[in-house]
Amino acid sequence: MTLAALLCLYLIVGLGLAVLQLVREPSWSWRGLAAAAAALVVWPLWIPFVDIPHARRQKPMGTDQRPACARVDSALACARARVVGTALDGILTQRDVAGISDQVRRVAARIEALEAELTRLRTGEAKGSSRRDSCAQRVEEALKRDRCALDELGELADALATELTLAQCGHSDSVESLISELSARIEALAMA
């Protein structure tokens, strides 16, 4: 292959990419023209950077679930501290606390996965199709359920810590029912 042929090939590829770059631009601008010129002349250096804003849009915009997990963990640690060395020790063992904590983390991971999927469905190329919309709706519902469940677990764990303090002072008889409810919810989440 001669140098002229190689240059022609290089410029043909560049021309194709420059046209693509211009077509991708929503409206005419000097910026778009400069990008097309770069795609024509130095496409091996420029093209890898072209899709970055798109990639940024597609990045999952998930909410951070760590505060919710930390809230449950902290409440459970508090509740466990109240029963250690008392007659109520067996009612909430360290193993129970670890089990609940693990399950909460699983739910948090599930929420993040669902959020990422929802972002993908909403920003993907086929957005707007009825099948995709229905999928997005189902993911949204599942997400709502899991977020509610996580919030309720946090509230229950807080309530349990308070009830255990009251129980130590002999003013509470609902500790067992709270623990049962917490276990039932955890079990339901594990099966979901």
Place this chain on the structure above:
Amino acid sequence: MKFLIALLRSPQAAVDACGDVEQQRRIAVTSLWVIALGGVLFGAAVGSFRGFPQFGIAALKLPVVTLLTLAAAGPAFYGIASAVDRQLSFRATLALVLCAGARSSLVLIALAPLLALAVDFGAAYPLVRLAAVFSYGLAGLSALAFILRALGPGRGRLLGTLSFVMTFLVIGAQTAWLCRPYLGDPRDETVPLFAHGRVEGGLFGALADGGGR
């Protein structure tokens, strides 16, 4: 502007920025502009030895040579970095190569007025040629320091850098040879756009021809 200052004063910050997906495009755009500007200014300074139109022709040729060399050497650097166990994405690698190119271009921008001044004071052809080569050497050293930093500490750093330097030199020498002349030999009445009869073979063709004779 901040990025350019970081590129010169704290290259580690620039290396770190190359790894940030959010900043890579901006880095690429800035670097490409700086490389083009550096080539134009230095080319104009070199070409001023023969005045118009060589002044403009060299100003166009030099950025093209630099960018074409980087276009071929950039993807090669990705392969070299992977071979020496550096986990860099393709975009990050190209951003690093562009940054190194921009750093050397900044040095060329700084040296271009000195070269133009030497030409203006009537420096002889061999001296101007030597000064241009020296300037390129200095610019190359600043890029080399950046590439060394980009590869980070650990095994394979020197091997990776040497491999890239060799690759870059071979590609750069061939591209520059094909696009010469820049300065314009004083023996030529009119400086040709490209050196006659040596376009197809390039540097290595010329070396092989020389060896055969």
